Amino acid sequence: MSERQAWTVGDSVELYRVEGWGQPYFGIDPETGHVTVRPDPRQDRRLDLHALVNDLTARGLALPLLIRFSDILRDRIREMNECFARAIDEYGYENRYQGVYPVKVNQQKHIVDEIADYGRAWAFGLEAGSKPELLIALAASSDPSGLIICNGYKDDAYIETALIAQRFDKTIIVVLERIEELEMVMVASRKLGIKPILGVRAKLMTKGVGRWAPSAGQRAKFGLTAAEVVEVVDRLSAVDMLDSLVLLHFHIGSQISSILPIKSALREASHLFVELSRMGCPMHYLDVGGGLAVDYDGSKSSAYSSRNYDVQEYAYDVVQTIRESCDKAGVAHPTIVSESGRALVAHQSVLVFEVVGTSEFPLDAEVERVASDAHEVLLQAQEALDSVGQPDTSLQESFHDVEQAHSEGQTLFKLGYLDLRNRALLERIYWACCGRILRAMHDRDHEPEELADLAEKVAAIYYCNFSIFQSAPDAWAIDQLFPIIPLQRHDEEPTVRATLADLTCDSDGAIDTFIDADGPKKVLEVHRLRPGEPYYMGVFLGGAYQEILGDMHNLFGDTNAVHVELVRHNYHVAHVVKGDSVSKVLKYVQYVPAEMVERVRQQAERALRAGRISLDNVRLLMRHYESSLHQYTYLGAHETSDD
């Protein structure tokens, strides 16, 4: 028997790195072994996430379910603003911070509304990257002191709308992303008789790191080169409109995991800012864009799914760098604008789904002993199995022997020298041998390098009621890592190593990379399912980008979503956003559900007339067909809304 100590919740916290990515919001209760949420870190109130899911499903909200914690969102906004306030205070910076939320990161109405609402205390504004997002920003922002920053490609309607809205009681700044937009703005301005409030987006030479590095540099998709910035200044000056240019913007990409390129970009942008001031532009705002990263793997490193700085350090660096450049040049300190999206909304939502089945190799099964007159290849396999853990044989040797027997057996089968029953027996011995080797490595707490991928080879598959394409598209598209952990049983050792497969008929519809201490791991430790007991898993930190990038592969639609808010002594479900019904996703692809029902009915009638099916079966078929149209697209017969 192993001499290991009994498993504790502390072991789970360490295994799943919960302190790294979860602080200060997520943890595990030492008593119950359930994942807990502390939506407002200033209070010591924790919600039992497992119990919450049970409560919500009891109200008829089927899984997969996206739970948004409004208090977490509020706390993120508070943290961002307080970190900048602290930096401004400590560095004696002579202006203020005014952040904006880039709507593209999560456009869901309730989220944008909550941000506008919670942000009012700090005059927090919104950033639009397209015409539809401008429409959202104009409608959602009710705060006269908040900024609206207009980025993205613009057409005449976008520009004219933004210019007219500049006459509202809020500050709306049109940022020139391409040199052509200057002419468009001038034309609109003359037509409307409105003098524009403008910014320029600069293409910096400093590159970010990681996936979004191409967002900066000479070949960046957006922004003006130095030559174009000067051209803007000259052309504005020629028509006596230099006082329109008030903002400099840059954005070097998302999830910038290292602070170094951030500092370097800040230095470059600060110089540009100073130069523009010197050229006579009344520069009031320096907009440092997004890019503030989220520590998805909890390693606090410059790995692409992490970051080697925190929000406070970021704020210090932004404030300090801008101050230094301005002081040196004798230019007044600008209002600092930032457009952090990911760092604001990633933490607020948790996607919960259920494991609905498993497929495992029989690693623990007892295998009958091979008879002494059996085929040579079976005797070899038996010998390898018996050798596992023997003092004179290393685990690598045992594994090589069984691998060799296994592969020889396959060749022999192909050539007709081994029958199917014997091939099956050989396979069972092979799995049992792998199982024994894994247990021996585990007990010895030692993993020989050659056997490092053994666990991966024989990992179980846990089938889950969700679609990665809909709910975690970046995990599929760009190998983004999200912390994924069971919501319960953390006081028990998770003895199964598994990959997660979703409901789609796509072999890409799986999660097989998970966060770990030294770079990603290929299998996730999970518990063996217990009959009749739901096994919930949570995908954490997925609140940024995933919802809108999600697609309807295999026609799995939007999931149910709820907004949970803390109220005195309890929580409150503020909004329920029902997921798509089958008929709704069918309409997206131009089907007319009533017509489909009719066509199926006619075929059933014909079969009935021809005596091929019974009336009862016709009735049952039509009942299934029609009720499925009103159901949730995921497994289980749950009604949902059709519009």
Ligand SMILES: *Cc1c(COP(=O)(O)O)cnc(C)c1O
């Ligand atoms: C996407 C984007 C952002 C948000 O970036 P995050 O990394 O999510 O903070 C900000 N500004 C612009 C111009 C963007 O395109």
